[in-house]
Amino acid sequence: MQTSTQPRFGTEELSVFYGTNEAVKKINMEFPDKSVTALIGPSGCGKSTFLRSLNRMNDEIASARVTGRIWMDGEDLNDKNTDAVTLRQKIGMVWQRPNPFYKSIYENIAFGPRYHGTRSKKQLDEIVEQSLRRAALWDEVKDRLKESALSLSGGQQQRLCIARALSVSPQILLLDEPASALDPVSTGKVEELIIELKKELRIVIVTHNMQQAARVSDFTAYFYLGNLIEHDNTTKLFSNPSNQMTQEYIMGRFG
Amino acid sequence: MQTSTQPRFGTEELSVFYGTNEAVKKINMEFPDKSVTALIGPSGCGKSTFLRSLNRMNDEIASARVTGRIWMDGEDLNDKNTDAVTLRQKIGMVWQRPNPFYKSIYENIAFGPRYHGTRSKKQLDEIVEQSLRRAALWDEVKDRLKESALSLSGGQQQRLCIARALSVSPQILLLDEPASALDPVSTGKVEELIIELKKELRIVIVTHNMQQAARVSDFTAYFYLGNLIEHDNTTKLFSNPSNQMTQEYIMGRFG
């Protein structure tokens, strides 16, 4: 990946250190638009760390240090002059464990847009409905918007978190094992949702479930000990990996 | 499974409740001697809960209530007159995360036997060496028995825990995802060890890695939402499951 081509979204020599421990090592990677890229690899290989550096979430971890560049529309997001707060609005994120705010369902969604200046009740109502619809949750919650988000089931909470991420109209969505704490039915819903959403945005998803990666992603990247071992078209990577280690991993020799 | 046949080790209508939530539902299952039985199923399906009830470990969880029977040599282990402390000596256990005592390597192994009445230094030395040898750890640690067990690597710690379980000569070994926190090399060693140990005892292993189940076990049981869906010869279950849900699970449709 050369800087001259100015990829729309990707990393260049991105490393993440926790103290002196290099958890992610010089990753060069590009995420094409309107597609899903899956990150797989054994526990502790740096998938989450890498994902979190994409929206500068590691800024919040005192011991973490990120070097290298993250290009988005020709701008280096990792530059210290780039405002992390503004860029995060463009890059949504969802975690493994649903983490709704301890507020009403409505407030969970209206919260972000209100920060960013949308004050009118009508507009907010619209955003809430829109976001919940896109997260396939509207029908289930439309009559209880004032209830606490914590009263939802785990699967619903997770979709609420996705809706919340969508509420500020991000261009990119980062998902860190979004379904691994969910039951099969909810998992299915979330997967459908991902496939639906990629029509509009760019998605990066971390998963430990290779079948899931195979089902939802267009591209898959295999990480091991902080290194990007292989990054390819999903079908190609699962059917005919070029790297011996990838092969062992997807065949379940370890992990 | 009838009570009249008095299986050497098995459960009858075993249910486990956390409060009012029935996490394990009326399981009837038998574990043949000198064999490995693997328990598989999605997260939260009750594998660990079931395993822990086999040596009455759930006694220690205030909210847990176990009903049904656990037969061992014609005795019902789940009877409240059966002394849990004594029976646990006969049923060893190893957990997902290695949990050596904060003591020396030697003390980790010698602790149990000494408690149970072995006082002579010579005998204890023998037990320590024996147990470490059986856990394939002796050669790596024989020169540093006085060092803290915490100075060992994760894989070594896990084998030390197996050695510790072996030190009180159990007849049954319960393993709860014993390799899932380990690196590939250590995983391999632990798997070899299991195959070795089954020559002498009965092993029940919980794993989330189906390939691992396939590699080490003779029998496999598939759990879902607290129910035992299918329990069969491992080769049979993986190649030709009789249940639709089992099939979906092993094909990675969810979990």
Add this chain to the structure above:
Amino acid sequence: MENNKAAANNKRRGFARHQREDMIGKIYTYLCVLMLIVVIVSIVYFVASKGLATFITDGVSPFEFLFGTHWSPDGTNPSFGALPFIAGSFVVSMLAALIAGPLSICAALFMTEIVPGKGKRILQPVIELLSGIPSVVYGFIGLTVLVPFISTVSGGNTLGYGVAAGALVLSVMILPTITSIAADALASLPRGMREASYALGATRWQTIYRVILPTLAPSLWTGIILGIARAFGEALAVQMVIGNAPFLPKSLLTSASTLTSVITLNMTNTSTGSVQNNVLWSMALMLLFMTFVFIIIVRLLQRRNKL
């Protein structure tokens, strides 16, 4: 083999070894817990029996005690209005919380939000030391630094002893209490909650103000209430600086008294069994009663705590 023999040995003595051991453990720990209960029951019983004697034996009207503003136990027409002290206790402890509350919460935010890691390493020992400084030392510093300072600031019109000095000394004393509870609460907040807000493009202050503080409000209030409780019961430091005049606190710079200061000043100069002595016990009972009230408030807050 060996094991079986040992087991058999144990069996013969009636109890297996582990049962004997567990019996010992149970008896020991149960006795300790019983001791705790005995202690608290006897404190409440003894203090109450002395404290109520004022009303039962000596016939002082509880209404006068609680609402009377006139304190003159040795007068020819003795009157036992303890309201000035009750009010004094409330006023100084509330004021102290008013000063210490925001400061403490800021300190906690500094530790967990603004400079996570390093902030904690700096402030944690500071907080621990502040809480380790004995209350008489606070009183002494209040007496030698704060009181003259307040007197000077007031243009020499007052002595410096009074509500302001008491509240300031107390505020430093309860700072560690509130800070550590607030910091614990902040640390217990699921990491994801913070990140979710950041991920929406919220600034740190928006995250603190809109997400963290509302979510943790019950815990923060708990800290403040416990701080007030601590201030309410503090005796010597306040007594040394508050001036101890038995009047309702009318302004920050006038001398007032608290329940604890009246007790410390007069308990040993009155003779057991006299009404002057018993009425001091009634104030001790009042302190006990308030402890229960504070605990109940804390319990109610915790019930509201969703974490």
Add this chain to the structure above:
Amino acid sequence: MNAKTADKIATGVIIFFAIVIVAILGGLLGFILVRGLSHISWDFLTSPSQNFKAGGGIGPQLFNSLFLLVLTMIITVPLGLGGGIYMAEYAKENKITGFIRLVVEVLSSFPSIVVGLFGLLLFVNTFKLGYSLLAGAIALAIFNLPLMVRITEQSFRAVPREQKEAGLALGLSKWKIITSILLPVALPSLITGTILAAGRVFGEAAALLFTSGMTTPPLDFTDWNPLNPRSPINPLRSAETLAVHIWKVNSEGRIPDAKDVSAGASAVLVIMVLIFNLIARWFGRFVYRKITASKQVN
């Protein structure tokens, strides 16, 4: 105001307050040490105090504080350990446990003066112990007990559950697991907590005014028979501690150099608390290293 300006201002305010707190501590310590250290000398630390003349020391008071601390700890530690172990390992989540938790909470919130008054009523008067070290130690033990219970409970709860389960799986009795497996792991934080609690006991005064009294009989430091009235370790003698002494010379005493004596005594108290803090940290770490033979801290 725009969000980023608000953020900057708020951050500034928070940092400012944090600095204020550090400054308060700095000021306090600076004042105490500067004011007090000049007054501290070997003579001051060892000679007896004066009642009405200048130039008295704090020898007996310092000894009393330390000895009272030892007595208190002898009473509290076993009781607190037992109570804490009960809370961590035996208590089931039911009404009784809830009640005991409430008891601990209430007890820890009782004003220390109330505990002192209770001591006066029960130990000094009813049990006829008089103003004595023993009565003071019992009052302080009551004052310290809930803290000790909490420290013990927390230390035991911080031990990974798996440690206990590993013990159970070997067929060990619960008590054996507690004493031989959990206790060693809990020990570092137990020790740290206990020493910090000891620091608090060391500075306590309100509970002692009415129990161990405000006077010390002339002591004969060559007489170590605890039955003799002039023996320093006679538990039935009255004893004014360092903290009580500071209060007394400031509010009742008649010595002309009250301010100097209090400054010196305050400095000694604060230095002792600092030492307790350092020892607590260092000793906890030391024990941890001993137990785990690892270099990792915490």
Add this chain to the structure above:
Amino acid sequence: ACGGNSGGTTTTEPTTGTGGTTTPPTTSEQPADTAISGSILAVGSTALQPLVDQVGQKFMEENAEVTVQVQGGGSGTGLTQVSEGAADIGNSDVFAEEKLDADKAAELVDHQVAVVAMATVVNKDAGVDNLTKQQLLDVFSGKVTNWSEVGGADKKITIVNRPSSSGTRATFEKYALGEKVENVEGSIEQDSSGTVKQIIADTSGAVGYLAFSYLDDTVTALSYDGVEPTDENVQSGEYPVWAYEHMYTKGEPEGATKAFLDYFMTEEVQNSDVTELGYIPVSSMEVKRDAEGKVVQ
């Protein structure tokens, strides 16, 4: 109350007499072979404690078998403890009748060991050096709030009181003001005479009262109705603001306790330790007073 009191006074009289007439100390009256032994616990008044402490130490030096333990705790505590039998001697700044029930007070025997006198004290800038009883009452009851109203400088009056249970305050109110006064708004209460002196010395227009032993040139001690606060005026009975320091026993003292109290009344103690600590020896008093405050001689 009267009966109990007169009993107390009569017991002291012979002792005082002995102290006054016989020169050899009481201790030497004891046969040498029956050395007194035992332990004495004296509890109570913090004001009296230094004196008892000092005399106790001397007594112990002379009688190796005796231990004297002196504890503070306040007059109330002292009276309670001696009345309950928990202490051998109860030290008090006030008559037992003022703190205890009459029947309990009647069981106690009074030993008046010293006299303590109090002076009204003002800041030097108050501009007064004498106040009449009425003026003093006006000042302490808040009727007068500026020194100019009683002939002094134009300074606001600030009152520094002792706590209502204090013996010093009780004496001052009883003999100087003639009645109990309530605290005045704006006044403060301090339990330490040292602090009171300090505050009065430092605060413009401040007024309070102190035992003679505290007087020095940092503050002005006022004459009372024209009588200067001096030991001589107290002894002659002209200056009325004084009180006894009492050491009470339950019933007549015996053994070591009696020996100690006798020792207290010897010239050796009265003319050295008592005066040294700023008290006036009982034996030098030309007047006596009972619990009601009536002068009986």
